[in-house]
Amino acid sequence: MSANRVHVITGGGGGMGLATARLLAGTGALILADQSESALVAAQATLSAEGIAAESCVCDVTDSTSVRALVAMVAPRTLGALVHIAGIDDSGEAQRIIQVNVGGTLLLLDQFEPLLSEGSVGVCIASMGGHMVPPAHTAAFSDLSVAGLSKLVASSEQAYVVSKYAVMQLVKQRAKRWGAKGARLVSLSPGVITTNMGNAALKNPQVQGLIGLSSAGRPGRADEIASVIAFLASDAASYITGTDILVDGGVIAGLQNAG
Numbered sequence: 001m002s003a004n005r006v007h008v009i010t011g012g013g014g015g016m017g018l019a020t021a022r023l024l025a026g027t028g029a030l031i032l033a034d035q036s037e038s039a040l041v042a043a044q045a046t047l048s049a050e051g052i053a054a055e056s057c058v059c060d061v062t063d064s065t066s067v068r069a070l071v072a073m074v075a076p077r078t079l080g081a082l083v084h085i086a087g088i089d090d091s092g093e094a095q096r097i098i099q100v101n102v103g104g105t106l107l108l109l110d111q112f113e114p115l116l117s118e119g120s121v122g123v124c125i126a127s128m129g130g131h132m133v134p135p136a137h138t139a140a141f142s143d144l145s146v147a148g149l150s151k152l153v154a155s156s157e158q159a160y161v162v163s164k165y166a167v168m169q170l171v172k173q174r175a176k177r178w179g180a181k182g183a184r185l186v187s188l189s190p191g192v193i194t195t196n197m198g199n200a201a202l203k204n205p206q207v208q209g210l211i212g213l214s215s216a217g218r219p220g221r222a223d224e225i226a227s228v229i230a231f232l233a234s235d236a237a238s239y240i241t242g243t244d245i246l247v248d249g250g251v252i253a254g255l256q257n258a259g
Helices: 015-024 037-049 064-074 094-115 128-132 135-141 146-150 156-179 196-201 205-213 222-232 251-256
Strands: 005-010 029-034 055-058 078-084 121-125 184-190 244-247
Touching (some): 005 015, 005 064, 005 094, 015 029, 015 222, 037 055, 055 064, 094 121, 094 146, 121 156, 121 222, 128 156, 128 251, 156 184, 205 251
Parallel strands (some): 005 029, 005 078, 029 055, 078 121, 184 244
8 A cells, every 4th residue: 555645543542543553654644533632632642652643633423524524634635544443332322322333434434435546445343243133133224324223223232233233234335336446345343352442341241251252262452453454454455345354353153153
């Protein structure tokens, strides 16, 4: 990937975003986007101390004006990677989860599509939770709009799983449009990762049980996810598009093969 490109990382103030910025540094300019200004200030300071320059943009991915401002920062330049990490877990209200995780993804994909060029890459963070939607139930979630999904989810836990399933499906649906411009679009489904969000989840006995079923037998680290993102964003992954990459330490495999 050409070093004159600019990479955008939403959720850039968090642990996974920071780890990704470190690995993409040197392959293009960096723009960190996050809803939290204080998180962005801290992330920029951390990267600056490591000799890495990064621009920042306070951005609410559910707000079209906010997303357009982020696009405007990129527009004079060439888009390299759009790494969409921003999202919320199942501790929020169900409709808000759908709005952020699905609506935010739709808005970003729509707004950034005009900037695509040969070599641009989108990496949307889904979750191993999206792989837990039973195949028999997937037909019910054929309408991937915020309004359509909001009518079907009854709890925060269900909203989270369905929202991440929707991210994977949106990537599959949009990949051909990206390919027409010489760009690639993929999703990545992490397991339990030791970020602030993941550490909170680790307090749940059910989550501990999932880790116990896994091959790795431990939660993952932010840098382990970032390394896969960096690979997917690179020319080395030039034939990977329109699919999901599961990076969960073997949790889903453990669930599917539990005795």
